[in-house]
Amino acid sequence: MTDTVSKARFDEKFEPGQADPRWQSAWEKARTFEADSNSDKPKSFVLEMFPYPSGRIHMGHVRNYTMGDVLARYKKMRGFEVLHPMGWDAFGMPAENAAMEKGVHPGGWTRQNIEAMKAQLKRIGFALDWSRELATCEPEYYGHEQSLFIDLYEAGLVYRRQATVNWDPVDMTVLANEQVIDGKGWRSGAEVEKRKLDQWFLKITDFADELLDGLGSLDGWPDKVRLMQENWIGKSTGLEFSFDVSNGGKLAVYSTRPDTIYGASFVAVAADHPIAQEIAASDAEAKAFCEDCKRGGTTAAEIEAGEKKGFKTQLTARHPFTGEALPVFIANFVLMDYGTGAVMGVPGHDQRDFEFATNYELPILRVVASDPADADKPFGKEAEAGDGVIVNSDMLNGMSVEDAKAKVIGRAEAEAWGNGTTVWRLRDWGVSRQRYWGTPIPFIHCDACGVVPVPKDQLPVVLPEDVDFKQPGNPLLRHPTWKHTSCPKCGEDAQRETDTLDTFVDSSWYFLRFASQPDDRPFDPEEVAKWLPVEQYIGGIEHAILHLLYARFWTRALKHIGQINFAEPFASLFTQGMVTHETYQVFVPDDKGQTTLPRSYMVSPNEVERRDGKVYEIDSGLEVEVGRIIKMSKSKKNVVDPDAILEDFGADSARWFMLSDSPPERDLPWSVAGIEGCHRFVQRVWRLCGAVDVDAQGENKDLARKTHQTIAAVAQDIEALSFNKAVARLYELTAAAEKAAPSESRNHAIVTLLQLVSPMIPHLAEEAWDLLAPALGHSGLIADAPWPEVDEALLVEDEVTIAIQHMGKLRDTITAPKGADKDTLEALALSSEKVQRSIDGKEIRKVIVVPDRLVNIVA
């Protein structure tokens, strides 16, 4: 190192407190990470799920955004024009809760949180294009959402209907199912009522088939997520048909096993089925049973482990083939909102029906057997739902299950008493929320004209600011003026819709708005086409179904109405693991010095210290029991605040920790020792940079080879998102460079290392790159530097280590030239003394040679 000033700087410690803000503002000033839609470079859109502005960044965010950041920076180095934006999923309940609890305005609370969290993200040095920042709570965003909603309405994909909701009579609001605990509102504790309200729906079921089929094209998605969506969509095919009922009416049922129709021995309807309701109206016992079923819906059923119970009605249903009169039951295990709300009971071949038939002593008939000879084989303790051959079924006898299904459906259709049908588990998406802090649904109710969309030139429909949260209920509904307006069609007095949209709507198209942000429309299709689909989407597994399914639906819906030309928004999806931490529990000794279980409390990581392999609470000096490593949560007191870590160790150490050790899809246990180790590594790279010596001469082939192998391997690892492996390789190169004597190869190894670590620890990389510039002759930011070139010739070793086995057991290793032929390797192997000792004169029957790998002697 000729530049003594720089040399001296590397002798001192790397100071993130100074370096981090310096480079963060250098990137900002140079607009290093602003994406140019008009660039000629190939495009890459790297996106992490945008956060809800709860107030503080947590470690999960840090991990999520660090992964995306490394990929974004890497892609930039590889010559891509990268779009890596950040925004805020800013509508939602917590803001209204804060308003009620603290008397603040949801908007003020949210915007303050955004500012605080933005500052935190900036301190971590993420390569984000802040010029495209958006918050879903701003009219500049939700106004365009209103416009898209109207487009979908006009395309027939939005409709209103009455739907049953969970109504909290105290808070005067609708509750999500998750907010109903033991039949009571989670906040008010009041008994929740079922109410029928007019609600807005999106026709996601129109796309059920497409959304299911589309999963097959999503190669870049985890199988787990695809499977979860498949189950959620829940396609099944079968026969829907009607029984003639003894009261002269018809009763429609749905079955996926029409092949077993000859095995039907009863018919069962749900407790809220019209037939059940009708009977309940005149029969007190039936009424009591139905109400019991409803109450038992959630908790009681679980307690009773799903015991199948029924109420036998006076009705019978006529079997379409045999003419037999089957008893009709009201049963607790039949659901009204699936299929037709009624089933034919085939006890032999359906486990629920089997249990029910056992309870009520109904016939259990065999109509499927593994072999025709087993036609009269009795059943064991459970139903046989598997495949086989049809028996005891008249015209179906001897057929396979598949053929019999087709035959029965064919006959039902020919004789016009039933139809082959597809039934979906997926329901239309209810998007109405009776809340303030969300996107106003842009419609107007007119007595004369009905429901009328707000004309687009009157968008956005802006939320009123002057609202109060002192009373329960929807502030929009009781606002003195906001809802009063005139009808766009007839001009008469009319009322605004006071429901707001589910916040999942906000997150169903934000990636389009990131790509293109015109003022006058939601996005520019041509600009969107340049960036979309998102090349890599990263987020938590908790969004596997809802967010990811809704975003897929919304994208398909926009394609359907011709606004975009692609169907799937996210080409690749990665679901990262959680950040976890040990838990600490202190057991308080009683007067006699005994510890008793109930007297215990949790303590946080910064309240404990380690001494002699044990853990103690600092304040009390009591020994702490180290509990399970679980997700960081306030209630378990095992949260580590990113700000404190940034303060103590700087952004680079924290980033390095997030990438080290655990594979990104698994949980990452946070530990003090771990972050300290990362900090040591950062300092180690810093010191190593001081070893650059421009006067050094000569080549170190081994180190050069290691350098080029590392370039190739780290690139591969980053592209596979295997950051933990990339980190391991960088440690290896660091160690190799440290050990090597000064040479040109070593200088190259060091500067290459700096480039390779720059996506991960960018502040140190910039600082060192800058200091080395005069000596090495480069210029500019390392963030703008290209990924190092690989010399393919150096990837190949010229000597390899060959394992020598005898009967598959390792006996010796030898060094041989790369590509040595089989005879040479065999001869080398047999010349090994250890191998000869192992063979001990036995006859050699066979020698297996795997070139460049091993020799196995069979003797």
Add this chain to the structure above:
RNA sequence: GCGGGCGUGGCGGAAUUGGUAGACGCGCUGGUUUUAGGUACCAGUAUCGUAAGAUGUGGGGGUUCGAGUCCCUUCGCCCGCACCA
């Protein structure tokens, strides 16, 4: 109950198509530098054994010249859905 995933040192985890198990990190042990602590550096660290060697990827079995990897079986843990006809 159904569906999916995972079991490798004290810990997190590596390991192309089956081909040297334990890379890399943490921790730990011993040593060097330092007035001390910390830092840094060197050596060691799967198990048993003084060694030669043997054993070893949750357990059992199989295929193979060769199995962490493939097959069967069994145990344990985690996640998702939950009476979906």
